[in-house]
Amino acid sequence: MGEDIRANVTIGASVIPVINKLQDILATVGGELSKISLPQVVVVGSQSSGKSSVLEALVGRDFLPRGCDICTRRPLVLMLENRARTPEDDGREWGEFRHLPGRRFHDFSKIRKEIQAETEKEAGFNKGVSDKHIRLKISSPNVLNMTLVDLPGITKVPVGDQPSDIEARIRRMIMSHITQENCIILAVSPANSDLATSDALQIAKEADPTGSRTIGVITKLDIMDRGTNACNFLLGKVVPLRLGYVGVVNRSQEDINKERGIQEALAYEEQFFRDHPVYNGLSDRCGIPQLAKKLNQILEQHIRTALPSLKAELNSYMALVARDLKVYGEVVQSEAEQGMMLLNIIKRYCEDFSAMVDGKGQEILTSQLYGGARIHYIFQSIFVKTLEDIDPCEDLTGEDIQIAIQNATGPRSAIFGPEVPFEVLVRRQISQLLDPCLQCLQFVYDELIKMSRTCESTDLQRFPFLQKHLKEVAGKFLRDAVRPAERMIENLIEMEMGYINSSHPQFISGSKAVELAMHQIKSSQENKDVERVPTTEKGQKSWTGRGRSVVNSVPNHGNHSHSNNDRPKSAGSSSSARTWGIPSIFGSKASSDESQLDKSPGETPHDVQRTPATVQLMEPPSILRPPEITENETVEMVATKILLQSYFDVVRKNIEDLVPKAIMHFLVNPAKTSLHNTFIQKLYRQDLFEVLLQEQDEVAAKRKRAREMFLVLQQTVQTIDEVESDMVSQSENASSTVDINTGLPRILEISSGSTQLPMVYISTVT
Numbered sequence: 001m002g003e004d005i006r007a008n009v010t011i012g013a014s015v016i017p018v019i020n021k022l023q024d025i026l027a028t029v030g031g032e033l034s035k036i037s038l039p040q041v042v043v044v045g046s047q048s049s050g051k052s053s054v055l056e057a058l059v060g061r062d063f064l065p066r067g068c069d070i071c072t073r074r075p076l077v078l079m080l081e082n083r084a085r086t087p088e089d090d091g092r093e094w095g096e097f098r099h100l101p102g103r104r105f106h107d108f109s110k111i112r113k114e115i116q117a118e119t120e121k122e123a124g125f126n127k128g129v130s131d132k133h134i135r136l137k138i139s140s141p142n143v144l145n146m147t148l149v150d151l152p153g154i155t156k157v158p159v160g161d162q163p164s165d166i167e168a169r170i171r172r173m174i175m176s177h178i179t180q181e182n183c184i185i186l187a188v189s190p191a192n193s194d195l196a197t198s199d200a201l202q203i204a205k206e207a208d209p210t211g212s213r214t215i216g217v218i219t220k221l222d223i224m225d226r227g228t229n230a231c232n233f234l235l236g237k238v239v240p241l242r243l244g245y246v247g248v249v250n251r252s253q254e255d256i257n258k259e260r261g262i263q264e265a266l267a268y269e270e271q272f273f274r275d276h277p278v279y280n281g282l283s284d285r286c287g288i289p290q291l292a293k294k295l296n297q298i299l300e301q302h303i304r305t306a307l308p309s310l311k312a313e314l315n316s317y318m319a320l321v322a323r324d325l326k327v328y329g330e331v332v333q334s335e336a337e338q339g340m341m342l343l344n345i346i347k348r349y350c351e352d353f354s355a356m357v358d359g360k361g362q363e364i365l366t367s368q369l370y371g372g373a374r375i376h377y378i379f380q381s382i383f384v385k386t387l388e389d390i391d392p393c394e395d396l397t398g399e400d401i402q403i404a405i406q407n408a409t410g411p412r413s414a415i416f417g418p419e420v421p422f423e424v425l426v427r428r429q430i431s432q433l434l435d436p437c438l439q440c441l442q443f444v445y446d447e448l449i450k451m452s453r454t455c456e457s458t459d460l461q462r463f464p465f466l467q468k469h470l471k472e473v474a475g476k477f478l479r480d481a482v483r484p485a486e487r488m489i490e491n492l493i494e495m496e497m498g499y500i501n502s503s504h505p506q507f508i509s510g511s512k513a514v515e516l517a518m519h520q521i522k523s524s525q526e527n528k529d530v531e532r533v534p535t536t537e538k539g540q541k542s543w544t545g546r547g548r549s550v551v552n553s554v555p556n557h558g559n560h561s562h563s564n565n566d567r568p569k570s571a572g573s574s575s576s577a578r579t580w581g582i583p584s585i586f587g588s589k590a591s592s593d594e595s596q597l598d599k600s601p602g603e604t605p606h607d608v609q610r611t612p613a614t615v616q617l618m619e620p621p622s623i624l625r626p627p628e629i630t631e632n633e634t635v636e637m638v639a640t641k642i643l644l645q646s647y648f649d650v651v652r653k654n655i656e657d658l659v660p661k662a663i664m665h666f667l668v669n670p671a672k673t674s675l676h677n678t679f680i681q682k683l684y685r686q687d688l689f690e691v692l693l694q695e696q697d698e699v700a701a702k703r704k705r706a707r708e709m710f711l712v713l714q715q716t717v718q719t720i721d722e723v724e725s726d727m728v729s730q731s732e733n734a735s736s737t738v739d740i741n742t743g744l745p746r747i748l749e750i751s752s753g754s755t756q757l758p759m760v761y762i763s764t765v766t
């Protein structure tokens with residue numbers, strides 16, 4: 001025990017101030033860091049049990065607002081800091097509030113007023129409570145290093161502005177403090193009430209069921225019922241606590257009213273215990289000095305036990321702060337440093353961008369496609385797949401082809417030759433490929449823009465202007481690169497439309513097409529059920545092997561009874577909308593069937609009156625539809641479709657291959673190779689350094705705070721290391737602290753007979 005005391009004094013002197021400082025800093029920061037639980041002593045008890053009186057006695061000064069009607073309404077964190085006595089130090093004690101940094105209160109009555117004012121500011125004037133801490137540091141050569149927290153007392157009946165659930169609220173507030181494993185609970189119970197049912201001991205037991213970190217304090221021993229005493233309690237016979245009990249006598253209200261000083265009260269207390277027949281045999285458990293000693297001892301012991309885990313926790317937070325510091329970066333002042341930083345950021349940005357495109361990023365995502373893999377997906381799974389699904393004859397009816405053929409033959413009668421209509425139609429179908437190609441380009445552009453946004457390094461985050469400029473330059477670069485890609489794609493489509501290479505090895509020959517057409521017509525005629533083959537027969541296997549039907553429409557030769565109204569709407573309306581030729585007015589075979597002609601109502605052949613003739617011709621209507629088609633024409637039409645499909649396949653393959661190449665060549669690859677140069681040209685200018693490297697306002701403040709935090713953490717860890725190594729050497733020297741005459745540890749002699757130990761300063765304050 002004796003050796004422990006000596007060891008603990010060493011720990012207390014070195015570790016507690018650092019922990020106090022850490023506590024002070026952590027109180028102002030939010031987030032993860034504020035969750036570090038540091039060793040501290042929390043005072044709990046029912047209202048008016050004497051908590052504040054105990055604290056004042058420990059400090060040895062009058063400074064807490066007290067009076068008949070005044071109670072603790074906000075948690076008060078009291079950091080006692082022992083200041084070493086030096087010849088230069090005048091030894092004056094002072095207090096400093098966290099909310100008033102730099103202002104030292106030497107007059108303790110002003111500290112009381114400030115606590116009162118702060119309480120009223122947060123919790124109002126009428127008994128309301130608040131869980132917002134007031135933090136007060138007391139620096140004195142006469143106090144022991146420790147942090148004490150005074151909490152509002154447990155109350156049952158709401159008064160004043162207190163809400164109806166005041167008891168639950170205060171209990172919650174208390175529990176939030178005392179459930180932390182690093183907290184020592186000072187459970188204050190007044191001796192003039194039933195100790196066995198003490199609120200303080202009950203709530204302490206909830207948070208510390210084993211009683212391993214609870215110290216019982218019994219106040220008001222002077223006003224117990226005559227004939228009773230708290231001896232059994234102090235001995236731990238009623239409610240056992242591993243850390244034991246201390247009995248105290250504080251100033252009564254009358255003493256306070258009469259302005260009796262604390263020193264006088266301490267002297268009275270000493271006298272009281274000395275003279276008391278029961279308590280004088282329990283001197284190690286009675287009196288404020290004993291409490292101070294015990295507390296300091298236990299707190300230090302507690303810190304010692306908590307050191308390894310605290311150190312580990314601090315180290316992990318240090319890593320977090322170091323990471324933050326890295327984000328905030330170094331301050332660069334000189335032009336050379338600025339230039340270097342700018343170059344580094346740009347280089348890093350471009351490297352990240354390239355790596356992302358090439359799939360060589362440091363972090364390879366496994367949850368989703370990312371970077372260049374998305375571009376590949378756009379090319380193969382969106383673009384190529386969509387093109388593969390295009391049916392070139394989908395919106396082309398048999399009648400469309402028939403009209404096109406007849407228009408192409410002009411006034412002559414077609415002998416055979418679907419070449420001209422084929423070329424017209426195939427061009428039209430090829431032109432439809434332009435849109436998906438340009439969309440594909442747009443998608444890739446969007447991807448690159450997204451990538452350029454996500455590859456902003458941590459360095460960049462603190463320079464919003466540079467970020468904005470990089471974004472603008474990269475955006476413009478990519479927009480500019482889109483144009484040649486766009487032109488290339490347009491050219492590719494135009495090239496395909498400009499020359500229909502009917503000698504292409506993959507293109508089916510005319511004779512083969514006719515052969516196939518005849519075969520198809522034959523099998524279609526054989527199938528009596530089929531009067532009219534649907535325009536598109538998806539899912540039907542064809543010679544192309546892609547599930548598209550070669551024959552979209554085979555006219556019905558046997559029955560031409562359908563009128564213009566029966567024709568698919570698209571055929572009728574599209575004839576005027578389509579632009580592949582001047583409507584032919586001569587069919588290869590004139591038809592007298594009026595149902596084949598669009599005759600306007602009221603149209604009469606006026607030549608009849610003018611030129612009397614034996615045979616009169618009917619005037620042609622303004623819109624003419626092709627007359628009934630011949631078998632030859634049917635073959636031509638089906639053959640045209642087969643040719644269309646075949647040639648479209650050739651073009652489709654070219655486009656599927658060349659468009660991604662064009663996009664890579666004109667857009668993606670330059671973004672990887674030339675973006676860096678563009679950045680340098682546009683941004684690496686001395687006159688821009690200052691503007692570009694202007695930090696966000698709060699970054700400087702955050703960096704400062706993170707640095708402070710890092711230093712405190714570092715210092716604390718270092719101190720803990722020193723303390724740990726001291727502890728090792730102390731335990732090695734333990735034998736030398738044993739008195740060879742008595743066999744007792746030397747420290748016991750000191751503590752019983754000497755005032756040299758800093759632990760007992762409180763009791764000797766004058």
Ligand SMILES: Nc1nc2c(ncn2[C@@H]2O[C@H](COP(=O)(O)OP(=O)(O)OP(=O)(O)O)[C@@H](O)[C@H]2O)c(=O)[nH]1
Nearest residue numbers: 047048049050051052053071072153220250252253
């Ligand atoms: N006679 C006597 N009176 C005491 C003793 N301890 C405290 N008192 C008186 O009890 C009253 C309440 O004391 P406080 O220290 O304010 O009690 P508290 O627990 O801090 O009260 P709250 O902050 O309101 O919860 C005061 O009038 C004190 O003077 C004691 O040991 N003996």
